[in-house]
Amino acid sequence: MNDTPAAKILYCRCAFAQVVPATTKDEVLAGLCAAETPFESFADLCEMSARRDPRLAEAIAGEVPVRIAACYPRAVKWLFHQAGAPFPDDDRVEVLNMRDTPAAEVVASLLGSGKEPNPSEP
């Protein structure tokens, strides 16, 4: 246990399209379900953005780090913006791309307790 505030975890199922590989989506969800960590998940972040759903703003509000498993960070950042829930200017919100990142890597980043140590640093 450490004192780093637990990151809030969001997971997008991309349920209306097949652009995120199904195995990656399933493995990431299984990884989240296997942990003791709470998480919030959406059938389709694009749909939430189109509806200007108030849960998007709530999900990234506050001071805690937020990690979002979805698709390309550029798309997700502007989807939130279009929903009236712009990302903060700092790097508090991190987007993990399930379109081209292996599931194990996504799960490790979602559940990690802070920034991964850089192995090249002394």
Next chain:
Amino acid sequence: MKNEIHPVQVVLYEGLGAEPWERECRIGVAGTLLDQGYSVLRITARTDSAAAPRTAEGIPFVVLGRFEGAPPEIIDGAGGRSVATRDVAGLDAPGIVALVAEARAELGAGLNEPGGQGAWKPWFPVIDYDRCTNCLQCLSFCLFDVYGIDEEKRIEVRNNDNCKTNCPACSRVCPEVAIMFPKYSAGPINGEAVRQEDVARESMKIDISSLLGGDIYSSLRNRSEKAKSRFSKERSPDKALNERKRCLTQLQKSGLIPAEVLAELDLASLPSPEEIQRKAKELAAMRAEA
């Protein structure tokens, strides 16, 4: 918007005062509900109290748990919301999913179910404002009023639902590679980082306005005016429709609109000559102001 449905919020409550679920059951319930279009929030003993379930205005809530005593209190975000609480002790994943469907029906809540009949696929442009220069070409190009201008005179995506599913044509029109369709297959339209080659390619692409021999709206307007005069003489609605189809076919030939999208377009839903004229006037006014 044609479809105002906000996904129903399901809470898998495994926090204080409730038993945790088996992992497989949790995976089965969460995965199935998400595939059906629900939002799913998992609460565990680790959830800090600030993250207790909170309803948002107009969004129905279904709380599921194996409660040891009284179910948890739900913080009502707006007053008088629709909340259903269900004890799922002894149920397997399919049983729990069925219970959610029942609870949803009781709450009278709709669902935009992926693959369901009449479901709306969320397909619409997303603007990268780090790249956009507010040139308004997308506004000029789109025939379906997807784009608008906000109070600060900036381009915005206004009518998501008007966008034609699987048509990424306007992204091809943007000279700055600023328009994304997150569900598109290839980059940079899908949101992949934009590379220098992409920008160079965009600057070489066909100028959309030359495609129809000038500004698309004036071109369409002229066509529609001609069509209209013929229309009034001949009283043939087919002619007007064919006119519009011809414009779209030209766009398709240039690779801007996928053939399958064109084939699926309901021509009767295309803007009428009057609407095209109105849009052209509005656009001219907006350009003058912006």
